[in-house]
Amino acid sequence: MVRALILLLAQLADTPIVSEAVETGERLVDLQTFECRDITRSTVLQRVCYDRAQQDLIVASNGAYHRYCGVTADTVERLLGASSMGQFFNRTIRRETTGSRYDCT
Numbered sequence: 001m002v003r004a005l006i007l008l009l010a011q012l013a014d015t016p017i018v019s020e021a022v023e024t025g026e027r028l029v030d031l032q033t034f035e036c037r038d039i040t041r042s043t044v045l046q047r048v049c050y051d052r053a054q055q056d057l058i059v060a061s062n063g064a065y066h067r068y069c070g071v072t073a074d075t076v077e078r079l080l081g082a083s084s085m086g087q088f089f090n091r092t093i094r095r096e097t098t099g100s101r102y103d104c105t
Helices: 001-015 073-081 083-092
Strands: 020-023 029-030 035-038 045-051 054-063 064-069
Touching: 045 073, 045 083, 054 083, 073 083
Parallel strands: none
Antiparallel strands: 020 029, 035 045, 045 054, 054 064
């Protein structure tokens, strides 16, 4: 038993850690600095990833990832705590046109 545990730990130590990256349509984004949460209580959002230092928000919606820049931590907390995450997202964050509030330039 102990030998099996030692072998398993040795194998894990040799396994390189690879960070996840997602395609946002604009570019490939490495999620290494993002805190990601899988969302199960929304029909609009499937995943929310946020980089507090950069104020970058990435959301998975309808099977695609979208990036929003300049989103404050308070806005993300309100999104995660909203009774309807989809309504909050559509009303407050989602951009319909280029030049919108959270466009990444």
